[in-house]
């Protein structure tokens with residue numbers, strides 16, 4: 001089969017690989033739609049070290065091709081969504097409620113990390129009964145595929161942000177995860193959502209997904225403007241959706257005492273992440289810093305799919321580009337270099 005791989009740090013290309021075979025609890029899925037993620041760029045850039053000839057990608061849907069002898073829930077022909085994070089559900093971390101950390105910190109992240117990813121004609125799913133979900137008839141593949149990572153991670157930002165109904169929320173950066181954090185904040189009942197973003201098409205999407213106010217950090221000071229919008233109080237919840245030290249520090253500054261800084265960002269550089277001491281209340285302001293990694297699992301995926309089935313949200317507005325799998329090299333370049341006002345790139349198999 002054809003697979004799109006990271007040949008070495010900074011270099012991608014196609015490769016022929018054998019179609020994978022399932023273990024007793026596993027499944028093989030024939031890929032139908034996939035999305036390119038900023039994390040794929042981090043990986044190719046060397047973020048997780050050298051991964052020679054590793055198949056890229058972790059956001060996909062498809063049709064079950066083969067199942068292992070112990071798989072009960074799925075059979076060949078089922079249309080399925082697979083979480084980007086596919087935990088080992090027997091691990092104590094999963095039993096403790098932190099499935100994404102199974103095996104090691106971030107150990108639930110297997111695709112394009114500890115095993116081949118989904119940018120291939122077929123891919124392998126461990127613990128299929130726990131890590132896949134059937135896609136409802138009314139939800140098309142190109143919509144369902146957003147649940148693998150974007151909805152799960154973005155909504156996690158809102159969920160871990162502990163947003164009170166009617167509360168105030170700032171979402172810092174309106175990339176695809178930030179946009180879904182914005183949508184998640186609205187679904188959670190936020191009373192005021194402030195979207196921080198400078199790119200016009202992302203500002204527009206932010207408003208569509210629920211932002212009441214847009215703050216352009218290139219034109220105004222985010223701390224000052226957020227203070228004005230919250231009568232000097234600060235927000236209940238600040239969601240970090242960029243993965244940058246400056247953004248994280250802003251989140252700490254604009255969160256009121258007792259509030260939550262909810263991180264979805266990937267901090268891939270530097271040794272330390274800074275916390276502004278005074279605005280952290282010298283360590284005593286009851287500000288919670290919450291972190292997490294894209295929750296996976298069948299129950300999670302089924303819940304996210306229900307949001308789409310009942311038309312609470314249309315994530316396909318984020319699809320700015322569509323490419324055939326044969327053209328994924330170009331697709332990757334568009335996503336990687338953020339060309340042509342890209343938000344999210346869909347790959348059709």
Ligand code: ZN
Pocket residue numbers: 036037038039058059084149150
């Ligand atoms: Zn992703």
